[in-house]
Amino acid sequence: MSLFNTRHFCDMPSPRFLRHFLAFDFAVSEINRNADILPNVTLGYDMFDSCFFEDTAVEGSLRILSGGVKMYPNYDCHGYGKVVAFIGHLLSSSSQAIASLLRVYGYPQLTRYVKRVHFRTTSGDEIFFDEKGDPPERIDLLNWLIFPNDTVKRTQVGQYHSQQLFLNKSTVIWGNLSDMTPRSVCSEDCIPGxxxxxxxxxxxxxxxxxxxxxxxxxxxxxxxxxxxxxxxxxxxxxxxxxxxRVTLFLNIQDPLGTLLLASTGVFFIMTTVVLAIFIKHRDTPIVRANNIHVSFILIISLMFSFLCVLLFIGRPTVLSCLLRQVVFCLIFTLAISSTLAKTIIVLVAFTSTKPGGISKNWMGSSLSRLIIFICCLGQVLICSVWLLQSPPFPDKDTRSEVGKIILQCNEGSTTAFYAALGYMGFLAVSSFILAFLVRKLPDCFNEAHYITFSMLVFCSVWVTFIPVYLRTKGKYTVAVEVFAILASSAGLLFCLFIPKCFTIIIRPERNSRESVSDRKLH
Structure with missing residues (x-):
C-alpha cells in the first residue's frame, strides 16, 4: 500500500488534508472489523496525492491500475487483491480527469462509497447510510486546530440532529487561535438611524x-x-x-406674542382715552366741525380693530378661525368707510357754498350713515359668500419647519380672502384720492389734509403686508398680519384724532368758533 506519492511536483503533502485520510482510514478499519457489514471481504486501498494537478491525478490512477512501482498500461501486476472502484478527488476538475481514464477501462468512480449500511462503532455510536447513501441525521461538529508545530487538536463543538443545529460558540477556536467569531462581511454594522x-x-x-x-x-x-x-x-x-413633534402657534407666552398683546393693550387704552376726550368735549367747535357722528363711529371701530387682534393670538380653534378674518375685514371696512364718509362730507361741505351746489340737507348725518351702510354692505356680501362656500378652518402645517407642527387657520377660499382685502384696498384708495383732490380747500376744511396722510399710511402698510405675508411661514405669518392690523389702525388714530386731542388739551384757546369756522357740520 502506498499512502503518498511525492515524486511529482509536490515536495510534501499538505498537513491540512490529513483529516480526510484519517476519516477514510477509520471508515475502512471499522468496516473490516465488523464481519456483519461485508462478510468474508477485506477492504484495502491505494492513495495518491495529486497536488491539485489533473495530470498527476491521472498518473496516480494508472499506477493503481498497474499495481507496480512503474506504470504498465493495460497490465495488472497486483500481487494481492483486486481493484473494484475508485474514489474521486476533492476537486471536480481532477475527478473528471480520472473519470475520463476509468471509462476506458470500465472502472466505476464512487462519490458515496456505501449504501444501505447500518452498524455500531466501538464507542457505541450508531452509524447508517440509507438506500441513497445519505448519512445519518445526527452529525457531530468538530473543531480542528493545526498548531505551528504541526500538532492537531480536535474538539466537538456541536451537533446536527433532527434537522436542527446545536452549536456551542464559546468552545469554537478560530484559525487565529481566538474565540472571537470572524466577520463574514467587509463592512461594519449599520447602527440604528x-x-x-x-x-x-x-x-x-x-x-x-x-x-x-x-x-x-x-x-x-x-x-x-x-x-x-x-x-x-x-x-x-x-x-x-x-x-x-413640537407644536407651534402664536402663543401669548412667546416673546413675540407678548409684545403684540402689550401693543394691543396700549393702543386700545389710547383709543379709549381719545373717545373719552371727544365725548367730554363733544360740544366744542373742533369736535363738531369734524362731523361728530362719523368721528364716534370711526373711534369705536378702531377700538374693535385693536381688540380683534386677540382672535389671532393663541391656539387656533374652529370658532376663532371662523371669526378671525371675517371680523377683521368687517371692522376695518367700517373704519375705512367712516374715513371715506368724512372725505365726502368735506367735499359736500365745500361744494354747498358755491352757487348751485349741493343742498345743505345732504351734509348732515344721513349722508354719512348712508355712505357707511353702502360700503359695509359690499363687504358683508363678500364675507357671507366666503362663509357659505369655503369658510376658514383650523389646519396643521407639517412641512414648513422640520420636526414641528404649526397650528394655523386655513383661509378656506383664498380668492374670497383676497377679495375682502381688495375691497378694503379699493375703499382706502378711493378715500385717499378724494382727500388728495380736496386738500387745497380753505383752512376751515383742512380735515382733508389729515385724511390724505392717514390713508397714505394705511395703504403703505397693506401694500407692504401682502408680499411679506406670502413669504413668511408658520406663526410669523399670523404675526405679520397682526402687525399690519396694529400699524394701520394706529396710523388712522394718530393721523386723524391725536392732533385734535392735542388742540383740545394743550391748546384750548384754538378750540373756538373763530379759530375753526363759523360753520358747524351736523
Missing amino acids: YRKSLVKGKPVCCFVCAPCSEGEITNTTDTETCIICPEEEWPNEKKDRCVK
Whole structure:
C-alpha cells in the first residue's frame, strides 16, 4: 500500500488534508472489523496525492491500475487483491480527469462509497447510510486546530440532529487561535438611524451605511430600509425612534406674542382715552366741525380693530378661525368707510357754498350713515359668500419647519380672502384720492389734509403686508398680519384724532368758533 506519492511536483503533502485520510482510514478499519457489514471481504486501498494537478491525478490512477512501482498500461501486476472502484478527488476538475481514464477501462468512480449500511462503532455510536447513501441525521461538529508545530487538536463543538443545529460558540477556536467569531462581511454594522446601501460592482456583503432620509428612522442594526414616522411624530436626533413633534402657534407666552398683546393693550387704552376726550368735549367747535357722528363711529371701530387682534393670538380653534378674518375685514371696512364718509362730507361741505351746489340737507348725518351702510354692505356680501362656500378652518402645517407642527387657520377660499382685502384696498384708495383732490380747500376744511396722510399710511402698510405675508411661514405669518392690523389702525388714530386731542388739551384757546369756522357740520 502506498499512502503518498511525492515524486511529482509536490515536495510534501499538505498537513491540512490529513483529516480526510484519517476519516477514510477509520471508515475502512471499522468496516473490516465488523464481519456483519461485508462478510468474508477485506477492504484495502491505494492513495495518491495529486497536488491539485489533473495530470498527476491521472498518473496516480494508472499506477493503481498497474499495481507496480512503474506504470504498465493495460497490465495488472497486483500481487494481492483486486481493484473494484475508485474514489474521486476533492476537486471536480481532477475527478473528471480520472473519470475520463476509468471509462476506458470500465472502472466505476464512487462519490458515496456505501449504501444501505447500518452498524455500531466501538464507542457505541450508531452509524447508517440509507438506500441513497445519505448519512445519518445526527452529525457531530468538530473543531480542528493545526498548531505551528504541526500538532492537531480536535474538539466537538456541536451537533446536527433532527434537522436542527446545536452549536456551542464559546468552545469554537478560530484559525487565529481566538474565540472571537470572524466577520463574514467587509463592512461594519449599520447602527440604528442608518440603512445598508449596496455598493455597485461589489459583493452583497460589502455595503455602506447611509443615513435615513428626513422623516425616517431605523431602530435595529443592519436594516436595509428606513421606516417613515407618523405625521404627528418626527425622528429624534439619532434617527433611531420617532418622537412627538413640537407644536407651534402664536402663543401669548412667546416673546413675540407678548409684545403684540402689550401693543394691543396700549393702543386700545389710547383709543379709549381719545373717545373719552371727544365725548367730554363733544360740544366744542373742533369736535363738531369734524362731523361728530362719523368721528364716534370711526373711534369705536378702531377700538374693535385693536381688540380683534386677540382672535389671532393663541391656539387656533374652529370658532376663532371662523371669526378671525371675517371680523377683521368687517371692522376695518367700517373704519375705512367712516374715513371715506368724512372725505365726502368735506367735499359736500365745500361744494354747498358755491352757487348751485349741493343742498345743505345732504351734509348732515344721513349722508354719512348712508355712505357707511353702502360700503359695509359690499363687504358683508363678500364675507357671507366666503362663509357659505369655503369658510376658514383650523389646519396643521407639517412641512414648513422640520420636526414641528404649526397650528394655523386655513383661509378656506383664498380668492374670497383676497377679495375682502381688495375691497378694503379699493375703499382706502378711493378715500385717499378724494382727500388728495380736496386738500387745497380753505383752512376751515383742512380735515382733508389729515385724511390724505392717514390713508397714505394705511395703504403703505397693506401694500407692504401682502408680499411679506406670502413669504413668511408658520406663526410669523399670523404675526405679520397682526402687525399690519396694529400699524394701520394706529396710523388712522394718530393721523386723524391725536392732533385734535392735542388742540383740545394743550391748546384750548384754538378750540373756538373763530379759530375753526363759523360753520358747524351736523
